Amino acid sequence: MPDASQRKFSIVLVAYNSSDVIGDAIKSVPPGHQVIVVDNASSDGSVRIARDLGADVVELETNLGFGTGCNRGAAIARHDAILFLNPDARLEPGALDVLATAMDNYPQAGAFSPRIMLESGKQRYADRNRLINDKRWLNEVPQADCEIPMAPGAAVLFRRSVFEQLGGFDERIFLFFEDVDISARLIKSGGHIWYIHDAVCTHAGASSSGSSSAMTEFRNYHFMLAQRYVSAKHGLIFGLPRRLVSQSLKYVMALVRNDETRKAVARGRLRALFELSKPRRD
Incomplete structure (x- = not known):
């Protein structure tokens, strides 16, 4: 098992007509890590941009949805640390280093959630849903690393072994609540999710698939x-x-x-x- 300084990540982005944002997302990943872009039959330049920036590209003939796209990307991941990142999100400097250290510091955790910030400077939090039993996480912004009941899908890191044991994302869900479902399954299986405060990701929101x-x-x-x-x-x-x-x-x-x-x-x-x-x- 590599130590934190040597750990490599596979970053999976699922794109659908994401040409306006996908470039910044890819560029936010430091050199030396694998970037995988799964394209859900975009009609814009998403694939060309991803290839020009050196990403491994999986082209789907039809739009199969977010969860299925994530699973297709994970299937070609080369590393044990698989980070799913929305195409309208970007990693802030040092985020992967902090997450790598967290994987060593919290060996009991199967998934990790970085601190997700909106462009406005506000922290992005999970939407209220009845599968979250611990409401404190919805009402109080954590100021330090802590265990949490779910990891928002805009940016979520899994250990490959845990992701595979869970069977990946439920492909019967086309869009939305994939993160709620897989988090609930992880918790029910006896697993743990940790919030990592100093690993920061900025999320534009509502840009992954357009806003018409x-x-x-x-x-x-x-x-x-x-x-x-x-x-x-x-x-x-x-x-x-x-x-x-x-x-x-x-x-x-x-x-x-x-x-x-x-x-x-x-x-x-x-x-x-x-x-x-x-x-x-x-």
């Missing part, structure tokens, strides 16, 4: 499908009728206010909810 009205609707459609799937998988009540009423009211309010963004959000979520309400044909 059509993309907003697309993302919120998959958000609702994933939330329903993960809730059922982990024994939580989803409340489909209540959500149908709530999202319908939100759509009406968006129409009244002529708010295009909120209309797109509600349309995407309602489309998913109507699909989920249809009788299953097994």
Whole structure:
């Protein structure tokens, strides 16, 4: 096992029309580490940029989603330390050195979460969800390394052995909640996740797959499908009728206010909810 000063990382980025941001993400990785870009059938220059910057590129013929893309990247990782990084995120100087030391300092941990900062300077935290039993992590910003109940997917480091034991990300989830699911599975298996305060990553947010009205609707459609799937998988009540009423009211309010963004959000979520309400044909 290499010591911290010799440890090499495999950095996996999943891209979908990410040409505006993927270059900065790749350039933030210090020389000597493996960079893997899995492209989900982009129609822009993401693949060309990744290749020009020396990344190992996996081109998928269709968009298979974030989790599947991560798994495809992990499959060709050469190193024991696999860091999944959003294409609209970047590592700050020294982040990998701090994470390498953390892997030695916390041998019981199977996954690690760096401190994720937004461009505004605010710290990016996990969204509230019912799979997190320890609410302190949602309400209090840690000021030092500590054990946490989940690792946000914008930047998460796994030991390869642990990632493989978990079976990787659940490929039935297309987008959203992959991090919640794999964190819950890791904790339930008796594993540990550690937050590493001095390893810093900056995340632009909402740039990985665009922000047009059509993309907003697309993302919120998959958000609702994933939330329903993960809730059922982990024994939580989803409340489909209540959500149908709530999202319908939100759509009406968006129409009244002529708010295009909120209309797109509600349309995407309602489309998913109507699909989920249809009788299953097994």
